[in-house]
Amino acid sequence: MTTWNLEGTRTHLFICNGSSCMRKGGEEVTLAVRDEIARLDLDRQIHTTRTRCNGRCQDACVVIAYPEGNWYRVDSPEIGRQIVRDLEGNSIESNKIYHWVNGEMMPNLAASPPEGIRKDSAVKK
Numbered sequence: 001m002t003t004w005n006l007e008g009t010r011t012h013l014f015i016c017n018g019s020s021c022m023r024k025g026g027e028e029v030t031l032a033v034r035d036e037i038a039r040l041d042l043d044r045q046i047h048t049t050r051t052r053c054n055g056r057c058q059d060a061c062v063v064i065a066y067p068e069g070n071w072y073r074v075d076s077p078e079i080g081r082q083i084v085r086d087l088e089g090n091s092i093e094s095n096k097i098y099h100w101v102n103g104e105m106m107p108n109l110a111a112s113p114p115e116g117i118r119k120d121s122a123v124k125k
Contacts, residue, residue, distance in 0.1 A: 010045045011087050014064040015080075018053035024060035025076065032077030033063065036084040046087065059097055069100035073111065 015033060017026045030050060037046050056062045059073040063083055072095045074080050082092045093110045100106070 004047065006047055008044045009047045011047070011068065012066045013046060013048045013083070014051045014054065014066070015048055016052070016054045016056075016060070016062040016064075017050040018057070018060075020053070020057035021061040025074075026061045028077045029061045029063065029074050029080040032080040033084055036081040040084065042084065042087075046084065056097070062097075069098075069105065070096050071098035073097050 013033060015026070015030045017030065021029075030048070034048055037043055037048070054062045054064065054071075056071065056073075059071075061074045061080075063072045063074050063080060064070070065072070065083065065087065068087075072079070072083055072092075074083065074095065079092070079095055083095075086092050093108065095111060096108045097111050098105055099108050
């Protein structure tokens with residue numbers, strides 16, 4: 001098992017590779033994100049992890065950036081590449097579905113995310 005030295009890492013990208021995201025190009029998005037990181041020589045600053053379902057299947061494919069706390073809807077490998085560049089200051093607000101505002105996760109109204117299942121609606125009373 002590989003153990004990465006994460007010293008110097010500024011951003012951790014979680015790339016959903018759950019079944020819905022994989023059907024919507026998750027493998028291609030993963031490869032594009034990792035290729036863009038390498039192309040820009042950002043391997044020491046940006047770490048990636050493939051995840052399983054992140055719970056936003058209707059937004060497939062989903063990429064999450066931390067510590068920024070931004071959740072992105074990724075329609076194509078090019079959008080994945082733009083996310084890597086966005087971390088350097090170029091904005092792609094239209095694909096950012098959630099972000100942190102005053103310490104709380106909020107939908108990005110510029111992206112008009114589709115309504116998901118609310119966690120509190122799953123609790124039976």
